[in-house]
Amino acid sequence: MGFLEDTAREVLEFTTEAVFSERHTRKNGLLQRLDPRLKTVSLVVLVATVVSLQDIRIVVAFYFLALVLAVMSKLPVVEFTKRVWIFIPVFTGIIAIPSIFMVPGETAFKVLGLTATWEGIRWAVLFTLRVATAVSYAILFTMTSRWNEIVSALASFRVPGMVITITTLTYRYVFLLAKLLLDAMHSRRARLAGELGMVESWKEAGKHIGATFIKANALGEDIYYAMLSRGYTNEVQPIREFRLGKVDYAFSIVTALVVLLTLAFTRGLL
Protein backbone atom coordinates (compact mmCIF):
# COMPACT_ATOMS: atom_id res chain seq x y z
CA MET A 1 0.00 0.00 0.00
CA GLY A 2 2.66 2.45 1.06
CA PHE A 3 4.39 1.85 -2.23
CA LEU A 4 1.25 2.37 -4.31
CA GLU A 5 0.37 5.53 -2.48
CA ASP A 6 3.88 6.93 -2.65
CA THR A 7 4.02 6.23 -6.36
CA ALA A 8 0.65 7.85 -6.94
CA ARG A 9 1.73 10.91 -5.00
CA GLU A 10 5.04 11.16 -6.78
CA VAL A 11 3.47 10.96 -10.21
CA LEU A 12 0.87 13.54 -9.23
CA GLU A 13 3.47 15.88 -7.77
CA PHE A 14 5.74 15.48 -10.72
CA THR A 15 3.09 16.01 -13.40
CA THR A 16 1.30 18.92 -11.76
CA GLU A 17 4.53 20.70 -10.95
CA ALA A 18 5.84 20.20 -14.45
CA VAL A 19 2.63 21.08 -16.27
CA PHE A 20 1.57 24.03 -14.18
CA SER A 21 4.89 25.66 -13.46
CA GLU A 22 5.59 25.93 -17.21
CA ARG A 23 9.23 25.68 -16.24
CA HIS A 24 10.50 24.53 -19.62
CA THR A 25 8.39 26.95 -21.61
CA ARG A 26 10.65 29.83 -20.67
CA LYS A 27 13.75 28.29 -22.16
CA ASN A 28 14.98 29.63 -25.45
CA GLY A 29 14.63 26.43 -27.46
CA LEU A 30 13.33 25.62 -30.92
CA LEU A 31 9.74 24.70 -30.09
CA GLN A 32 9.45 27.49 -27.52
CA ARG A 33 10.22 30.00 -30.25
CA LEU A 34 7.61 28.67 -32.65
CA ASP A 35 4.36 30.46 -33.25
CA PRO A 36 1.77 28.65 -31.07
CA ARG A 37 -0.73 28.37 -33.92
CA LEU A 38 1.84 26.77 -36.18
CA LYS A 39 2.94 24.49 -33.36
CA THR A 40 -0.63 23.31 -32.79
CA VAL A 41 -1.12 22.50 -36.47
CA SER A 42 2.26 20.75 -36.76
CA LEU A 43 1.53 18.65 -33.72
CA VAL A 44 -1.78 17.47 -35.12
CA VAL A 45 -0.17 16.63 -38.48
CA LEU A 46 2.74 14.76 -36.88
CA VAL A 47 0.55 12.73 -34.54
CA ALA A 48 -1.83 11.83 -37.37
CA THR A 49 1.12 10.65 -39.46
CA VAL A 50 2.61 8.57 -36.64
CA VAL A 51 -0.70 6.89 -35.91
CA SER A 52 -1.09 5.83 -39.55
CA LEU A 53 2.37 4.22 -39.79
CA GLN A 54 2.67 0.44 -40.29
CA ASP A 55 6.46 0.09 -40.54
CA ILE A 56 8.26 -0.23 -37.22
CA ARG A 57 11.49 1.27 -38.63
CA ILE A 58 9.71 4.45 -39.65
CA VAL A 59 7.99 4.71 -36.27
CA VAL A 60 11.40 4.42 -34.61
CA ALA A 61 12.69 7.17 -36.89
CA PHE A 62 9.81 9.41 -35.81
CA TYR A 63 10.52 8.57 -32.19
CA PHE A 64 14.11 9.74 -32.63
CA LEU A 65 12.90 12.85 -34.40
CA ALA A 66 10.89 13.63 -31.25
CA LEU A 67 14.05 13.17 -29.16
CA VAL A 68 15.97 15.48 -31.49
CA LEU A 69 13.24 18.09 -31.13
CA ALA A 70 13.40 17.67 -27.34
CA VAL A 71 17.14 18.32 -27.39
CA MET A 72 16.75 21.30 -29.72
CA SER A 73 14.13 22.67 -27.30
CA LYS A 74 16.56 22.30 -24.40
CA LEU A 75 14.36 19.82 -22.57
CA PRO A 76 16.09 17.40 -20.18
CA VAL A 77 16.01 14.21 -22.25
CA VAL A 78 15.87 11.85 -19.27
CA GLU A 79 12.91 13.62 -17.70
CA PHE A 80 11.21 13.85 -21.07
CA THR A 81 11.66 10.14 -21.76
CA LYS A 82 10.48 9.20 -18.29
CA ARG A 83 7.38 11.25 -18.69
CA VAL A 84 6.54 9.60 -21.99
CA TRP A 85 7.09 6.02 -20.80
CA ILE A 86 5.28 6.44 -17.50
CA PHE A 87 1.98 6.28 -19.41
CA ILE A 88 2.93 3.45 -21.73
CA PRO A 89 2.61 0.37 -19.46
CA VAL A 90 -1.09 1.10 -18.99
CA PHE A 91 -1.78 1.08 -22.72
CA THR A 92 0.50 -1.85 -23.28
CA GLY A 93 -1.13 -3.85 -20.53
CA ILE A 94 -4.64 -3.25 -21.76
CA ILE A 95 -4.25 -3.55 -25.51
CA ALA A 96 -0.85 -4.71 -26.65
CA ILE A 97 -0.29 -7.77 -24.45
CA PRO A 98 -3.60 -9.53 -25.24
CA SER A 99 -3.01 -8.91 -28.94
CA ILE A 100 0.19 -10.99 -28.78
CA PHE A 101 -2.04 -14.00 -28.31
CA MET A 102 -4.99 -12.91 -30.40
CA VAL A 103 -3.44 -11.99 -33.70
CA PRO A 104 -3.33 -15.12 -35.86
CA GLY A 105 0.01 -16.20 -37.34
CA GLU A 106 3.08 -18.35 -36.89
CA THR A 107 3.56 -19.67 -33.33
CA ALA A 108 6.33 -18.01 -31.33
CA PHE A 109 5.88 -19.64 -27.90
CA LYS A 110 3.18 -21.07 -25.66
CA VAL A 111 2.35 -19.97 -22.17
CA LEU A 112 -0.51 -21.08 -19.87
CA GLY A 113 -2.17 -22.78 -22.79
CA LEU A 114 -2.14 -19.57 -24.83
CA THR A 115 -0.33 -19.32 -28.11
CA ALA A 116 1.74 -16.23 -28.87
CA THR A 117 2.31 -15.48 -32.53
CA TRP A 118 5.14 -13.62 -34.28
CA GLU A 119 2.51 -11.51 -35.97
CA GLY A 120 1.00 -10.69 -32.58
CA ILE A 121 4.37 -9.69 -31.13
CA ARG A 122 5.15 -7.51 -34.13
CA TRP A 123 1.78 -5.82 -33.79
CA ALA A 124 2.22 -5.28 -30.03
CA VAL A 125 5.64 -3.70 -30.53
CA LEU A 126 4.36 -1.51 -33.36
CA PHE A 127 1.40 -0.43 -31.28
CA THR A 128 3.49 0.38 -28.22
CA LEU A 129 6.02 2.33 -30.24
CA ARG A 130 3.29 4.25 -32.02
CA VAL A 131 1.67 5.22 -28.74
CA ALA A 132 5.01 6.21 -27.24
CA THR A 133 5.86 8.31 -30.28
CA ALA A 134 2.46 10.03 -30.41
CA VAL A 135 2.66 10.69 -26.68
CA SER A 136 6.18 12.06 -27.17
CA TYR A 137 4.90 14.68 -29.59
CA ALA A 138 1.99 15.57 -27.31
CA ILE A 139 4.37 15.98 -24.37
CA LEU A 140 6.82 17.99 -26.46
CA PHE A 141 3.95 20.32 -27.18
CA THR A 142 2.79 20.66 -23.56
CA MET A 143 6.29 21.05 -22.19
CA THR A 144 7.11 23.91 -24.54
CA SER A 145 3.80 25.81 -24.69
CA ARG A 146 2.46 28.31 -22.25
CA TRP A 147 -1.18 28.09 -21.33
CA ASN A 148 -1.73 31.72 -22.25
CA GLU A 149 -0.35 31.11 -25.71
CA ILE A 150 -2.47 28.05 -26.27
CA VAL A 151 -5.53 30.07 -25.34
CA SER A 152 -4.49 32.90 -27.66
CA ALA A 153 -3.93 30.36 -30.43
CA LEU A 154 -7.42 28.93 -29.86
CA ALA A 155 -8.84 32.44 -30.03
CA SER A 156 -7.05 33.10 -33.32
CA PHE A 157 -8.66 29.93 -34.74
CA ARG A 158 -11.98 31.67 -33.96
CA VAL A 159 -12.93 29.29 -31.18
CA PRO A 160 -15.86 31.03 -29.38
CA GLY A 161 -15.10 32.92 -26.15
CA MET A 162 -17.42 30.71 -24.12
CA VAL A 163 -15.51 27.56 -25.09
CA ILE A 164 -12.25 29.24 -24.15
CA THR A 165 -13.68 30.34 -20.81
CA ILE A 166 -14.79 26.79 -20.08
CA THR A 167 -11.39 25.44 -21.09
CA THR A 168 -9.65 27.97 -18.87
CA LEU A 169 -11.94 27.17 -15.95
CA THR A 170 -11.30 23.46 -16.43
CA TYR A 171 -7.56 24.05 -16.44
CA ARG A 172 -7.77 26.05 -13.24
CA TYR A 173 -10.13 23.56 -11.69
CA VAL A 174 -7.85 20.62 -12.40
CA PHE A 175 -4.97 22.62 -10.99
CA LEU A 176 -6.89 23.24 -7.79
CA LEU A 177 -8.08 19.66 -7.59
CA ALA A 178 -4.57 18.29 -7.95
CA LYS A 179 -3.41 20.65 -5.26
CA LEU A 180 -6.20 19.71 -2.86
CA LEU A 181 -5.58 16.04 -3.50
CA LEU A 182 -1.88 16.43 -2.77
CA ASP A 183 -2.63 18.45 0.36
CA ALA A 184 -5.01 15.74 1.49
CA MET A 185 -2.38 13.07 0.83
CA HIS A 186 0.26 15.00 2.72
CA SER A 187 -1.94 15.73 5.71
CA ARG A 188 -3.00 12.10 5.74
CA ARG A 189 0.60 10.98 5.87
CA ALA A 190 1.27 13.38 8.68
CA ARG A 191 -1.64 12.09 10.70
CA LEU A 192 -1.19 8.42 10.01
CA ALA A 193 0.55 7.01 13.06
CA GLY A 194 0.53 3.27 12.49
CA GLU A 195 0.26 1.54 9.16
CA LEU A 196 -3.30 0.71 8.17
CA GLY A 197 -4.31 -2.47 6.46
CA MET A 198 -4.92 -2.49 2.72
CA VAL A 199 -8.71 -2.24 2.93
CA GLU A 200 -8.77 0.39 5.64
CA SER A 201 -6.24 2.56 3.93
CA TRP A 202 -8.19 2.47 0.66
CA LYS A 203 -11.34 3.33 2.57
CA GLU A 204 -9.48 6.25 4.09
CA ALA A 205 -8.24 7.35 0.70
CA GLY A 206 -11.78 7.15 -0.67
CA LYS A 207 -13.05 9.41 2.08
CA HIS A 208 -10.31 11.89 1.34
CA ILE A 209 -10.99 11.97 -2.34
CA GLY A 210 -14.69 12.47 -1.66
CA ALA A 211 -14.04 15.37 0.70
CA THR A 212 -11.58 16.83 -1.78
CA PHE A 213 -14.14 16.80 -4.57
CA ILE A 214 -16.72 18.54 -2.42
CA LYS A 215 -14.22 21.20 -1.45
CA ALA A 216 -13.07 21.65 -5.03
CA ASN A 217 -16.65 21.95 -6.21
CA ALA A 218 -17.36 24.81 -3.81
CA LEU A 219 -14.13 26.51 -4.87
CA GLY A 220 -14.87 25.98 -8.55
CA GLU A 221 -17.57 28.61 -8.48
CA ASP A 222 -15.27 31.05 -6.75
CA ILE A 223 -12.63 30.54 -9.43
CA TYR A 224 -15.02 32.06 -11.95
CA TYR A 225 -16.03 34.86 -9.60
CA ALA A 226 -12.39 35.68 -8.94
CA MET A 227 -11.80 36.02 -12.69
CA LEU A 228 -14.94 38.11 -13.20
CA SER A 229 -14.00 40.33 -10.28
CA ARG A 230 -10.70 41.15 -11.95
CA GLY A 231 -12.20 42.26 -15.22
CA TYR A 232 -12.55 39.00 -17.16
CA THR A 233 -15.28 39.27 -19.80
CA ASN A 234 -15.25 35.96 -21.71
CA GLU A 235 -12.85 37.57 -24.12
CA VAL A 236 -9.30 36.50 -24.52
CA GLN A 237 -6.68 39.11 -23.99
CA PRO A 238 -4.03 38.65 -26.66
CA ILE A 239 -0.97 38.11 -24.52
CA ARG A 240 1.40 38.30 -27.42
CA GLU A 241 1.14 39.29 -31.04
CA PHE A 242 1.60 36.42 -33.39
CA ARG A 243 4.08 37.02 -36.12
CA LEU A 244 5.63 34.32 -38.22
CA GLY A 245 9.42 34.44 -38.30
CA LYS A 246 12.24 32.58 -40.05
CA VAL A 247 12.14 29.74 -37.50
CA ASP A 248 8.45 29.25 -38.19
CA TYR A 249 8.93 29.03 -41.94
CA ALA A 250 11.91 26.70 -41.61
CA PHE A 251 10.07 24.44 -39.18
CA SER A 252 6.93 24.20 -41.31
CA ILE A 253 8.92 23.42 -44.45
CA VAL A 254 10.90 20.67 -42.71
CA THR A 255 7.78 19.19 -41.09
CA ALA A 256 5.89 19.23 -44.37
CA LEU A 257 8.82 17.58 -46.18
CA VAL A 258 9.21 14.85 -43.56
CA VAL A 259 5.51 14.07 -43.55
CA LEU A 260 5.14 14.11 -47.35
CA LEU A 261 8.23 11.94 -47.90
CA THR A 262 7.01 9.46 -45.30
CA LEU A 263 3.59 9.26 -46.89
CA ALA A 264 5.06 8.88 -50.35
CA PHE A 265 7.44 6.13 -49.13
CA THR A 266 4.80 4.15 -47.24
CA ARG A 267 2.41 4.35 -50.17
CA GLY A 268 5.13 2.91 -52.39
CA LEU A 269 5.53 6.06 -54.46
CA LEU A 270 9.27 6.31 -53.87
Added chain:
Amino acid sequence: MKVYEIKNVSYRYPTGEWALRNINMEIEKGETVAIVGPNGAGKTTLLKLMDALVLPSEGEILFEGKPITEETMTDPEFRRKVGFLFQNPDVMLFSATVLEDVAFGPVHLWGKEKGLKRAREELRKLGIERLAERHPYNLSGGEKKKASIACVTSMEPEVLLLDEPTRDLDLRNRNFVLEMIRGWKAEKKTVVVVTHDLRLIRLADRVYVLKGEVLFEGTPRELFSRPELIESANLDVPEIVKLFHMLGLKETPLSVEEAGEILSGLCVKP
Protein backbone atom coordinates in the same frame (compact mmCIF):
# COMPACT_ATOMS: atom_id res chain seq x y z
CA MET B 1 -20.85 60.75 -0.80
CA LYS B 2 -22.35 57.31 -0.41
CA VAL B 3 -20.43 54.52 -2.09
CA TYR B 4 -22.98 51.81 -1.35
CA GLU B 5 -26.66 51.99 -0.59
CA ILE B 6 -28.10 48.56 0.03
CA LYS B 7 -31.88 48.70 0.03
CA ASN B 8 -34.05 45.83 1.29
CA VAL B 9 -31.76 43.29 -0.28
CA SER B 10 -32.50 39.58 -0.01
CA TYR B 11 -30.53 36.82 -1.66
CA ARG B 12 -31.51 33.25 -2.29
CA TYR B 13 -29.07 30.66 -3.63
CA PRO B 14 -30.24 28.51 -6.55
CA THR B 15 -30.46 25.68 -3.99
CA GLY B 16 -33.43 27.56 -2.53
CA GLU B 17 -31.69 28.67 0.63
CA TRP B 18 -32.14 32.29 1.71
CA ALA B 19 -28.67 33.50 2.67
CA LEU B 20 -29.68 37.10 3.30
CA ARG B 21 -32.99 38.71 4.16
CA ASN B 22 -33.94 42.34 3.97
CA ILE B 23 -30.54 43.90 4.36
CA ASN B 24 -30.22 47.68 4.60
CA MET B 25 -26.81 49.32 4.75
CA GLU B 26 -25.13 52.51 3.74
CA ILE B 27 -21.43 52.96 3.32
CA GLU B 28 -19.80 56.36 2.94
CA LYS B 29 -16.78 57.10 0.84
CA GLY B 30 -13.58 56.74 2.86
CA GLU B 31 -15.21 54.72 5.61
CA THR B 32 -13.84 51.51 7.09
CA VAL B 33 -16.67 49.15 7.88
CA ALA B 34 -16.36 45.77 9.57
CA ILE B 35 -18.91 43.01 9.07
CA VAL B 36 -19.02 40.30 11.70
CA GLY B 37 -21.24 37.29 12.21
CA PRO B 38 -21.14 33.55 12.81
CA ASN B 39 -20.30 31.01 10.08
CA GLY B 40 -23.01 30.84 7.46
CA ALA B 41 -24.31 34.30 8.34
CA GLY B 42 -24.13 35.42 4.72
CA LYS B 43 -21.06 37.64 5.03
CA THR B 44 -19.33 36.30 1.95
CA THR B 45 -22.60 36.39 0.05
CA LEU B 46 -23.00 40.05 0.92
CA LEU B 47 -19.52 40.85 -0.42
CA LYS B 48 -20.32 38.99 -3.64
CA LEU B 49 -23.43 41.11 -4.02
CA MET B 50 -21.39 44.27 -3.41
CA ASP B 51 -18.86 43.20 -6.03
CA ALA B 52 -21.66 42.58 -8.55
CA LEU B 53 -20.69 38.93 -8.88
CA VAL B 54 -24.27 37.95 -8.12
CA LEU B 55 -27.39 40.11 -8.22
CA PRO B 56 -29.93 40.45 -5.40
CA SER B 57 -33.02 38.25 -5.55
CA GLU B 58 -34.97 41.15 -4.07
CA GLY B 59 -34.19 44.79 -3.41
CA GLU B 60 -31.43 46.81 -5.00
CA ILE B 61 -27.87 47.97 -4.44
CA LEU B 62 -26.71 51.41 -5.53
CA PHE B 63 -23.03 51.95 -6.21
CA GLU B 64 -22.10 55.62 -6.24
CA GLY B 65 -25.80 56.37 -6.66
CA LYS B 66 -26.33 54.08 -9.65
CA PRO B 67 -28.06 50.70 -9.36
CA ILE B 68 -25.94 47.58 -9.86
CA THR B 69 -27.28 45.62 -12.81
CA GLU B 70 -26.29 42.86 -15.21
CA GLU B 71 -24.14 45.38 -17.11
CA THR B 72 -22.17 46.26 -13.98
CA MET B 73 -20.81 42.70 -13.92
CA THR B 74 -18.62 43.31 -16.95
CA ASP B 75 -18.15 47.06 -16.61
CA PRO B 76 -14.38 47.68 -16.60
CA GLU B 77 -14.79 50.95 -14.72
CA PHE B 78 -16.61 49.20 -11.88
CA ARG B 79 -14.09 46.37 -11.89
CA ARG B 80 -11.25 48.83 -11.53
CA LYS B 81 -12.90 50.79 -8.76
CA VAL B 82 -13.88 47.79 -6.66
CA GLY B 83 -11.42 45.12 -5.57
CA PHE B 84 -12.45 41.87 -3.91
CA LEU B 85 -9.99 39.86 -1.85
CA PHE B 86 -11.28 36.30 -1.65
CA GLN B 87 -11.07 34.38 1.56
CA ASN B 88 -9.12 31.59 -0.10
CA PRO B 89 -6.11 32.83 -2.09
CA ASP B 90 -6.05 29.55 -4.04
CA VAL B 91 -9.00 30.65 -6.16
CA MET B 92 -7.08 33.73 -7.29
CA LEU B 93 -3.68 32.23 -8.12
CA PHE B 94 -3.40 30.14 -11.27
CA SER B 95 -0.90 31.44 -13.71
CA ALA B 96 2.54 30.05 -14.27
CA THR B 97 4.12 32.85 -12.29
CA VAL B 98 3.04 35.17 -9.52
CA LEU B 99 3.77 38.13 -11.78
CA GLU B 100 1.29 36.93 -14.38
CA ASP B 101 -1.35 36.40 -11.73
CA VAL B 102 -0.89 39.88 -10.36
CA ALA B 103 -1.03 41.23 -13.92
CA PHE B 104 -4.27 39.39 -14.76
CA GLY B 105 -6.55 42.26 -13.70
CA PRO B 106 -4.34 45.13 -14.94
CA VAL B 107 -3.83 43.46 -18.34
CA HIS B 108 -7.59 43.14 -18.75
CA LEU B 109 -8.02 46.79 -17.85
CA TRP B 110 -5.09 48.52 -19.49
CA GLY B 111 -3.53 46.07 -21.90
CA LYS B 112 -0.35 44.08 -21.64
CA GLU B 113 2.40 46.64 -21.32
CA LYS B 114 0.89 48.88 -18.67
CA GLY B 115 -0.59 45.86 -16.91
CA LEU B 116 2.77 44.16 -16.43
CA LYS B 117 4.38 47.39 -15.32
CA ARG B 118 1.64 47.94 -12.76
CA ALA B 119 1.99 44.37 -11.50
CA ARG B 120 5.74 44.78 -10.99
CA GLU B 121 5.21 48.02 -9.07
CA GLU B 122 2.68 46.36 -6.82
CA LEU B 123 4.96 43.42 -6.05
CA ARG B 124 7.68 45.87 -5.11
CA LYS B 125 5.28 47.80 -2.87
CA LEU B 126 4.31 44.64 -1.01
CA GLY B 127 7.93 43.57 -0.72
CA ILE B 128 7.45 40.35 -2.68
CA GLU B 129 9.36 41.06 -5.90
CA ARG B 130 11.38 37.96 -5.23
CA LEU B 131 8.20 35.94 -5.81
CA ALA B 132 7.57 37.44 -9.26
CA GLU B 133 8.89 34.51 -11.26
CA ARG B 134 7.84 31.85 -8.77
CA HIS B 135 5.02 29.43 -9.44
CA PRO B 136 2.09 30.05 -7.02
CA TYR B 137 1.89 26.30 -6.48
CA ASN B 138 4.80 26.24 -4.04
CA LEU B 139 4.19 29.40 -2.02
CA SER B 140 3.62 29.40 1.72
CA GLY B 141 0.26 30.46 3.12
CA GLY B 142 1.44 33.96 3.97
CA GLU B 143 3.13 34.41 0.61
CA LYS B 144 -0.03 33.31 -1.17
CA LYS B 145 -2.05 35.80 0.82
CA LYS B 146 0.32 38.62 -0.07
CA ALA B 147 0.29 37.58 -3.72
CA SER B 148 -3.51 37.57 -3.75
CA ILE B 149 -3.52 40.99 -2.10
CA ALA B 150 -1.21 42.24 -4.86
CA CYS B 151 -3.68 40.81 -7.40
CA VAL B 152 -6.34 43.12 -5.98
CA THR B 153 -4.31 46.24 -5.25
CA SER B 154 -2.57 46.19 -8.64
CA MET B 155 -5.88 47.40 -10.05
CA GLU B 156 -5.70 50.51 -7.87
CA PRO B 157 -9.20 50.06 -6.45
CA GLU B 158 -10.95 52.83 -4.53
CA VAL B 159 -13.19 50.39 -2.72
CA LEU B 160 -11.77 47.26 -1.09
CA LEU B 161 -13.93 44.31 -0.16
CA LEU B 162 -11.93 41.98 2.06
CA ASP B 163 -13.13 38.53 3.10
CA GLU B 164 -11.35 37.46 6.28
CA PRO B 165 -8.01 38.93 5.24
CA THR B 166 -6.16 37.83 8.38
CA ARG B 167 -7.43 34.30 8.74
CA ASP B 168 -4.79 31.54 8.59
CA LEU B 169 -1.96 34.04 8.94
CA ASP B 170 0.72 34.10 11.59
CA LEU B 171 1.15 37.13 13.82
CA ARG B 172 3.69 38.85 11.60
CA ASN B 173 1.53 38.53 8.50
CA ARG B 174 -1.57 39.54 10.43
CA ASN B 175 0.25 42.69 11.47
CA PHE B 176 1.24 43.25 7.89
CA VAL B 177 -2.38 43.11 6.71
CA LEU B 178 -3.45 45.32 9.58
CA GLU B 179 -0.87 47.94 8.65
CA MET B 180 -1.99 47.81 5.07
CA ILE B 181 -5.60 48.45 6.00
CA ARG B 182 -4.44 51.33 8.19
CA GLY B 183 -2.66 52.71 5.15
CA TRP B 184 -5.80 52.46 3.00
CA LYS B 185 -7.77 54.15 5.74
CA ALA B 186 -5.28 57.01 5.77
CA GLU B 187 -5.55 57.27 1.98
CA LYS B 188 -9.32 57.61 2.39
CA LYS B 189 -10.11 54.43 0.52
CA THR B 190 -13.39 52.75 1.32
CA VAL B 191 -12.79 49.42 3.08
CA VAL B 192 -15.40 46.79 3.84
CA VAL B 193 -13.91 43.95 5.81
CA VAL B 194 -15.48 40.68 6.92
CA THR B 195 -13.58 39.45 9.95
CA HIS B 196 -13.48 37.72 13.29
CA ASP B 197 -10.26 39.46 14.20
CA LEU B 198 -10.73 41.84 17.12
CA ARG B 199 -7.85 44.05 16.11
CA LEU B 200 -9.39 44.53 12.70
CA ILE B 201 -12.77 45.32 14.19
CA ARG B 202 -11.17 47.97 16.38
CA LEU B 203 -9.81 49.63 13.27
CA ALA B 204 -13.29 50.10 11.79
CA ASP B 205 -15.35 53.26 11.93
CA ARG B 206 -18.50 51.18 12.07
CA VAL B 207 -19.48 47.57 12.58
CA TYR B 208 -22.42 45.55 11.31
CA VAL B 209 -23.42 42.32 12.99
CA LEU B 210 -24.92 40.00 10.41
CA LYS B 211 -26.83 36.76 10.80
CA GLY B 212 -28.99 36.41 7.73
CA GLU B 213 -30.18 39.91 8.63
CA VAL B 214 -28.57 42.96 10.20
CA LEU B 215 -28.65 42.53 13.99
CA PHE B 216 -26.64 45.59 14.89
CA GLU B 217 -25.03 48.66 13.46
CA GLY B 218 -22.75 50.96 15.44
CA THR B 219 -19.19 51.71 16.53
CA PRO B 220 -16.82 48.97 17.70
CA ARG B 221 -17.04 50.38 21.23
CA GLU B 222 -20.82 50.12 21.24
CA LEU B 223 -20.56 46.55 20.03
CA PHE B 224 -18.14 45.52 22.76
CA SER B 225 -20.26 47.05 25.47
CA ARG B 226 -23.07 44.66 24.55
CA PRO B 227 -22.08 41.11 25.48
CA GLU B 228 -25.31 39.56 24.14
CA LEU B 229 -24.48 40.88 20.63
CA ILE B 230 -20.96 39.63 20.81
CA GLU B 231 -22.26 36.23 21.66
CA SER B 232 -24.73 36.18 18.78
CA ALA B 233 -21.91 37.07 16.42
CA ASN B 234 -19.83 34.22 17.83
CA LEU B 235 -17.03 36.62 18.62
CA ASP B 236 -14.51 36.34 21.40
CA VAL B 237 -14.96 39.02 23.99
CA PRO B 238 -11.57 40.66 24.46
CA GLU B 239 -10.10 39.61 27.80
CA ILE B 240 -9.62 43.22 28.80
CA VAL B 241 -13.33 43.95 28.23
CA LYS B 242 -14.24 40.91 30.34
CA LEU B 243 -12.02 42.22 33.10
CA PHE B 244 -13.67 45.62 33.04
CA HIS B 245 -17.12 44.05 33.16
CA MET B 246 -16.03 41.87 36.08
CA LEU B 247 -14.74 44.89 37.92
CA GLY B 248 -18.07 46.59 37.31
CA LEU B 249 -16.46 49.40 35.31
CA LYS B 250 -18.67 51.18 32.80
CA GLU B 251 -15.95 51.91 30.22
CA THR B 252 -15.22 49.51 27.39
CA PRO B 253 -11.56 49.73 26.48
CA LEU B 254 -10.67 48.44 23.02
CA SER B 255 -7.04 47.78 23.80
CA VAL B 256 -4.72 47.13 26.69
CA GLU B 257 -3.17 50.57 26.24
CA GLU B 258 -6.56 52.21 26.49
CA ALA B 259 -7.40 50.14 29.56
CA GLY B 260 -4.13 51.24 31.10
CA GLU B 261 -5.00 54.86 30.54
CA ILE B 262 -8.46 54.45 32.04
CA LEU B 263 -7.11 52.58 35.05
CA SER B 264 -4.25 54.98 35.71
CA GLY B 265 -6.82 57.78 35.50
CA LEU B 266 -8.83 55.99 38.19
CA CYS B 267 -5.78 55.47 40.39
CA VAL B 268 -4.59 59.05 40.20
CA LYS B 269 -7.94 60.28 41.47
CA PRO B 270 -8.02 60.32 45.26
